[in-house]
Amino acid sequence: MKRSSIQRTTKSLLNMRDRIRFDLPFQRNSVWKNDRRSYLVDSVIRDRYIPNILVWNNGDGYIWVIDGRQRWESVFFFADGEYKLSNGTADFNGESIAGKRYNELFSDTQFEFLTYNFTVTEFSECTFEEVEEMFYRVNQSVPLTxxxxxxxxxxxxxxxxxxxxxxxxxxxxxxxxxxxxxxxxxxxxxxxxxxxxxxxxxxxxxxxxxxxxxxxxxxxxxxxxxxxxxxxxxxxxxxxxxxxxxxxxxxxxxxxxxxxxxxxxxxxxxxxxxxxxxxxxxxxxxxxxxxxxxxxxxxxxxxxxxxxxxxxxxxxxxxxxxxxxxxxx
Structure with missing residues (x-):
């Protein structure tokens, strides 16, 4: 198994969107509600830390997302105008961004959204079984109260x-x-x-x-x-x-x-x-x-x-x- 990490901007992800696949068998469906997606986009705009996205390169030309589907879909759906930022979103650089869709944001705010760097960790030369095991290791449960x-x-x-x-x-x-x-x-x-x-x-x-x-x-x-x-x-x-x-x-x-x-x-x-x-x-x-x-x-x-x-x-x-x-x- 080989592992490497690269930086990809939001804009580059949007440009290569047709190569990104979210349908590995163990993946959850799209489960985040819009307020949760809004918080993720708010973090992107403010250049806050977002955990690495894990992907699998199996040589077929696609980018198979192992962990991070909800995060990337939140970005893609916002760029598509499918939801607005939550009414509870704080102002950004003097702009009231609460309740706005992507195309309603000031150009400077759109720029911050498009130039955010996601850290993508890519795994290659590994089997599906190894990828599946990795998913469950990453998402292992915390001891219950x-x-x-x-x-x-x-x-x-x-x-x-x-x-x-x-x-x-x-x-x-x-x-x-x-x-x-x-x-x-x-x-x-x-x-x-x-x-x-x-x-x-x-x-x-x-x-x-x-x-x-x-x-x-x-x-x-x-x-x-x-x-x-x-x-x-x-x-x-x-x-x-x-x-x-x-x-x-x-x-x-x-x-x-x-x-x-x-x-x-x-x-x-x-x-x-x-x-x-x-x-x-x-x-x-x-x-x-x-x-x-x-x-x-x-x-x-x-x-x-x-x-x-x-x-x-x-x-x-x-x-x-x-x-x-x-x-x-």
Missing amino acids: STEKTRVKVSPAIRETVQELAQHMFLEKIAFTKADRNRYVDEQLIWQFIASASNQNIDFSGSSLNKFISNLEEVPTPVTKLIEQKVDFMDVAFRNWDQAKRKVLKKVHVGSLFQVVDYAIQHDWSEDHFGAWTESFLIDRYSVDTAYGQLCQKGATSRAFIEKRISLMIADMEQFPLQTEWPMS
């Missing part, structure tokens, strides 16, 4: 719903550590959203949440739509927060924010208004010595403490000044 162990007992349809919700672009804004992601804390947060949107009066601790998951027969469509509506709202509210501000978007706060979004929507708050209040509450005025701060230090998953945190947030929102327009977050 207790919630994940419970999760495998639910139906495939429920697992798919949770995974799709966990791919929402907003979750990329949350201050998860690498260890959090290895322990599927992002997916665990989605389970909390489902329990909350289902009006479950339970603790969000492992045992209570796991019992709820184990007894779940389906995630009703209205629950899924409610979660998407609230997560979309938060995504737009924090679209222009920089990395420093996003550090406050920790699991304990996001779980509570998810619930008080109801107040904002019911009282016709705009996303920018909600973003301004969150910045005021969690950044400008937050302290571990405040009543809310004290509640965050202990019993984070206890239903009683969750209700107290939400009550304090709502009381603060009721006093937050209204104004016609809020500056972008």
